Amino acid sequence: MSEVKDKAMRAREASRVMAVASTNVKNNVLQSMADMLIKRKGDIVAANATDMDNARSNNMTIALQDRLRLDEARVYGMVDGLMIVKNLPDPIGELINGWVRPNGLKIRKQRVPIGVIGIIYEARPNVTVDAAGLCLKSGNVVLLRGSSSALNSNKVIIECLQEAALANGLPAEIVQLIEDTDRASVNELMTLNGYVDLLIPRGGAGLIQNVVKNATIPVIETGVGNCHVYVDAEADLVKAQAIAYNAKVQRPSVCNAAESLLVHADVAELFLPGILEMYKAAGVLIKGCEKTRIIDNSVEPATEQDYRTEFSDYIISVKIVDTVDEAIDHIYEYGTKHTEAIVTENITTANKFVDNTDAAAVIINASTRFTDGGEFGFGAEIGISTQKLHARGPMGLVELTTIKYIVEGNGQVRE
Amino acid sequence: MSEVKDKAMRAREASRVMAVASTNVKNNVLQSMADMLIKRKGDIVAANATDMDNARSNNMTIALQDRLRLDEARVYGMVDGLMIVKNLPDPIGELINGWVRPNGLKIRKQRVPIGVIGIIYEARPNVTVDAAGLCLKSGNVVLLRGSSSALNSNKVIIECLQEAALANGLPAEIVQLIEDTDRASVNELMTLNGYVDLLIPRGGAGLIQNVVKNATIPVIETGVGNCHVYVDAEADLVKAQAIAYNAKVQRPSVCNAAESLLVHADVAELFLPGILEMYKAAGVLIKGCEKTRIIDNSVEPATEQDYRTEFSDYIISVKIVDTVDEAIDHIYEYGTKHTEAIVTENITTANKFVDNTDAAAVIINASTRFTDGGEFGFGAEIGISTQKLHARGPMGLVELTTIKYIVEGNGQVRE
Numbered sequence: 001m002s003e004v005k006d007k008a009m010r011a012r013e014a015s016r017v018m019a020v021a022s023t024n025v026k027n028n029v030l031q032s033m034a035d036m037l038i039k040r041k042g043d044i045v046a047a048n049a050t051d052m053d054n055a056r057s058n059n060m061t062i063a064l065q066d067r068l069r070l071d072e073a074r075v076y077g078m079v080d081g082l083m084i085v086k087n088l089p090d091p092i093g094e095l096i097n098g099w100v101r102p103n104g105l106k107i108r109k110q111r112v113p114i115g116v117i118g119i120i121y122e123a124r125p126n127v128t129v130d131a132a133g134l135c136l137k138s139g140n141v142v143l144l145r146g147s148s149s150a151l152n153s154n155k156v157i158i159e160c161l162q163e164a165a166l167a168n169g170l171p172a173e174i175v176q177l178i179e180d181t182d183r184a185s186v187n188e189l190m191t192l193n194g195y196v197d198l199l200i201p202r203g204g205a206g207l208i209q210n211v212v213k214n215a216t217i218p219v220i221e222t223g224v225g226n227c228h229v230y231v232d233a234e235a236d237l238v239k240a241q242a243i244a245y246n247a248k249v250q251r252p253s254v255c256n257a258a259e260s261l262l263v264h265a266d267v268a269e270l271f272l273p274g275i276l277e278m279y280k281a282a283g284v285l286i287k288g289c290e291k292t293r294i295i296d297n298s299v300e301p302a303t304e305q306d307y308r309t310e311f312s313d314y315i316i317s318v319k320i321v322d323t324v325d326e327a328i329d330h331i332y333e334y335g336t337k338h339t340e341a342i343v344t345e346n347i348t349t350a351n352k353f354v355d356n357t358d359a360a361a362v363i364i365n366a367s368t369r370f371t372d373g374g375e376f377g378f379g380a381e382i383g384i385s386t387q388k389l390h391a392r393g394p395m396g397l398v399e400l401t402t403i404k405y406i407v408e409g410n411g412q413v414r415e
Numbered sequence: 416m417s418e419v420k421d422k423a424m425r426a427r428e429a430s431r432v433m434a435v436a437s438t439n440v441k442n443n444v445l446q447s448m449a450d451m452l453i454k455r456k457g458d459i460v461a462a463n464a465t466d467m468d469n470a471r472s473n474n475m476t477i478a479l480q481d482r483l484r485l486d487e488a489r490v491y492g493m494v495d496g497l498m499i500v501k502n503l504p505d506p507i508g509e510l511i512n513g514w515v516r517p518n519g520l521k522i523r524k525q526r527v528p529i530g531v532i533g534i535i536y537e538a539r540p541n542v543t544v545d546a547a548g549l550c551l552k553s554g555n556v557v558l559l560r561g562s563s564s565a566l567n568s569n570k571v572i573i574e575c576l577q578e579a580a581l582a583n584g585l586p587a588e589i590v591q592l593i594e595d596t597d598r599a600s601v602n603e604l605m606t607l608n609g610y611v612d613l614l615i616p617r618g619g620a621g622l623i624q625n626v627v628k629n630a631t632i633p634v635i636e637t638g639v640g641n642c643h644v645y646v647d648a649e650a651d652l653v654k655a656q657a658i659a660y661n662a663k664v665q666r667p668s669v670c671n672a673a674e675s676l677l678v679h680a681d682v683a684e685l686f687l688p689g690i691l692e693m694y695k696a697a698g699v700l701i702k703g704c705e706k707t708r709i710i711d712n713s714v715e716p717a718t719e720q721d722y723r724t725e726f727s728d729y730i731i732s733v734k735i736v737d738t739v740d741e742a743i744d745h746i747y748e749y750g751t752k753h754t755e756a757i758v759t760e761n762i763t764t765a766n767k768f769v770d771n772t773d774a775a776a777v778i779i780n781a782s783t784r785f786t787d788g789g790e791f792g793f794g795a796e797i798g799i800s801t802q803k804l805h806a807r808g809p810m811g812l813v814e815l816t817t818i819k820y821i822v823e824g825n826g827q828v829r830e
Contacts, residue, residue, distance in 0.1 A: 016747065020770050101792055105781060114803050115773065193627070197803050212608070216628045218804040239826035246828035332431065354821055355435050358530065366520060366824025375829070376820070377516055388529050388612050388817040389633040390805035402803040405791070406769055409781025411654035413661030414790070 004188040007176045008195040011116045014173035015141040019113050023090040026137055030086040032164035034079045040160050041075045047152040055149055068123040068150055078129040085133040088379045091397045092139045108406045113139030115197040118189055120145045120211055122203035125153040132161055132175045134382045138400040141174045145189055148181035190215035202383055222383035225255035225338035226310045227368045230327040232344035233266035239365055240343040244275050246367040249282045253312050256339050256371040260317045262327045268320045284314045291320040307334045324349050328356045338386050339371040360393035419603045422591045423610035426531045429588035430556040434528050438505040440583055441552055445501040447579035449494045455575050456490045462567040470564055483538040483565055493544040500548040503794045506812045507554045521823045526816045528554030530612040533604055535560045535626055537618035540568040547576055547590045549797045553815040556589045560604055563596035605630035617798055637798035640670035640753035641725045642783045645742040647759035648681040654780055655758040659690050661782040663731050664697045671754050671786040674725055675732045677742045683735045699729045706735040722749045739764050743771045753801050754786040775808035
């Protein structure tokens with residue numbers, strides 16, 4: 001039997017124990033995991049050094065090397081993450097609602113774990129701990145398929161997590177690492193219907209699209225965001241400037257950063273020169289429509305493809321629109337339904353934008369960067385869902401659960 | 416451009432209108448649809464007669480012919496279904512919850528339509544109306560791919576539904592039929608990411624598995640149910656007899672019918688002879704374990720495969736177990752997580768069964784047949800989800816929706 005199938009079967013078996021683990025036991029496991037990570041921080045950093053040596057030999061990019069690298073501070077960062085999750089309320093057992101039928105049947109809808117969650121991810125070894133913490137707190141078992149580049153780091157981390165499970169009377173198989181980093185192991189994991197209940201890919205667009213296209217088990221798609229900021233004719237331009245700047249520049253590499261600025265023609269001449277100078281000062285490359293280029297002829301022309309692109313970089317497209325409807329239509333055509341923001345003081349315009357824009361988050365008078373589990377107050381997030389099924393937007397513990405109907409009768413049969 | 420792609424693009428465009436249609440408009444459309452079906456009932460029955468002629472020429476089974484057949488009474492049945500949906504509360508716009516963040520951001524979580532829902536189904540032309548009614552009431556647009564056997568019926572029905580849309584100022588494309596009944600059109604529909612937001616296959620296991628395995632857009636899997644009734648040592652045997660009989664015999668062809676009876680050894684000799692006689696009198700073929708065959712030597716031996724089989728027929732497997740744990744383990748091994756019932760008067764045993772049985776519905780002292788949208792009080796159902804993502808168990812209008820976060824600020828940016 002392959003490693004993937006074997007571990008998935010063990011995971012499924014362990015999920016029966018995990019599903020009925022008490023909140024106290026789950027919290028104790030998270031605490032033990034944190035303790036073990038601290039105890040073995042030297043081993044973790046040493047294993048990571050091996051991964052880093054290999055990365056350099058393999059000419060990994062500096063950006064990826066930074067994601068791969070662990071030092072003691074980063075180990076403590078993972079520990080802090082576990083403590084945050086430990087302190088979050090346990091979603092399992094929540095009675096969502098309940099009612100009594102005319103025939104006397106009592107129906108309760110209760111929150112239960114999903115079961116076995118597979119995570120497919122890339123270089124970051126901190127995902128190993130973050131994902132495990134969130135999945136376990138929500139009563140699930142987790143099957144981790146990390147990248148070969150982080151294998152040495154991940155192996156030591158998993159030893160810590162499994163030891164913590166055993167120390168609390170739970171099977172080690174509540175958290176497992178698939179060590180086979182061949183591409184075939186991903187393909188196998190994606191088609192293990194009946195063993196794995198949910199797959200969450202975390203990483204670049206290539207990884208996510210591979211899982212979305214090829215998985216036969218349910219997947220939650222995360223991460224693509226071609227987000228817009230629309231500055232309305234009736235915008236407070238002071239707010240607009242702060243928001244447009246923050247949405248692009250504060251952290252351009254993430255999915256909730258803005259990729260495109262839409263400005264109403266009535267305020268374009270007043271608003272654009274200032275924000276464009278600020279962008280330039282921050283090193284942002286600007287690609288604008290023809291009308292934008294009349295206002296600032298140093299701006300590069302924006303192509304159709306630019307409007308479709310999630311730059312994830314210090315680049316922004318700028319377009320002047322004549323109406324809020326044109327902004328809504330542009331977003332419908334080019335947006336990815338992640339986060340769309342409007343800056344306006346007009347309540348009717350704001351409502352029109354909100355009602356007619358289909359996105360996980362529609363934001364009025366604030367930065368797109370707020371679409372985030374932490375900023376929403378979820379305490380932690382496993383990702384931002386960009387699909388409409390099951391979960392949409394930032395996913396916290398609740399999004400890692402499903403429901404069970406409990407129907408209680410007194411001998412009722414159906415007529 | 417193919418018919419499927421063309422209609423999907425039109426559907427996506429129509430979904431923008433549908434998403435903001437008021438409850439009044441949606442209810443008016445449903446009423447007009449009902450009126451049109453009545454007005455053209457003669458045309459519908461005539462078109463169906465052509466389908467029935469073809470079905471007989473193609474040697475369609477009698478059971479399938481019955482599903483395909485429409486008479487005036489069945490047209491009125493579809494009309495009644497639309498009226499029920501019209502009278503259900505509109506789920507769209509519901510404020511699920513909302514809170515204010517420390518920085519003053521106001522976050523609201525609101526129920527919105529999914530968008531474009533594709534339904535792939537088999538012979539029953541009533542699905543055309545049922546599915547359209549439920550999808551439209553929940554603000555979605557629907558793309559229907561019925562079978563070639565019902566094409567003539569479906570075409571006339573769709574004319575009625577589209578005429579009703581137009582009569583109420585909505586685009587005809589809120590409900591469309593894919594007339595290309597070639598297998599390739601299903602394959603294309605399953606991979607229209609970006610145009611179709613959700614696929615719900617309705618029909619036999621072959622159809623459903625084809626969609627689950629090959630779709631790249633999100634799917635809700637419905638319909639497979641290998642359901643058990645466990646009669647505990649402390650069961651009220653009068654209730655147990657009624658429940659075990661009803662669960663198997665009342666309608667054996669459906670997914671919430673019982674396929675297997677588990678009986679605690681302590682009550683097997685008392686309970687089994689009576690229920691087995693009742694089954695035999697109803698024409699149920701009994702396949703039992705060795706211990707069952709000692710009690711009744713006319714019972715056929717049950718194979719491993721029998722325990723795995725959803726008979727959907729007058730057949731049941733019977734097994735005697737020594738403990739509730741053995742029942743739980745058997746269900747874990749052979750069940751399909753649809754509906755599992757226990758008959759017991761012991762509250763601790765009942766709770767143990769509920770907590771340790773992973774299923775959409777776990778039923779105490781009532782028939783498995785109650786896992787049903789109508790019986791749950793949903794008014795109507797689009798199917799019974801047998802997956803854990805998004806929806807689990809009977810799916811009503813609420814399960815055809817997703818959410819949107821609306822974040823309102825006053826100029827906030829992220830630090």
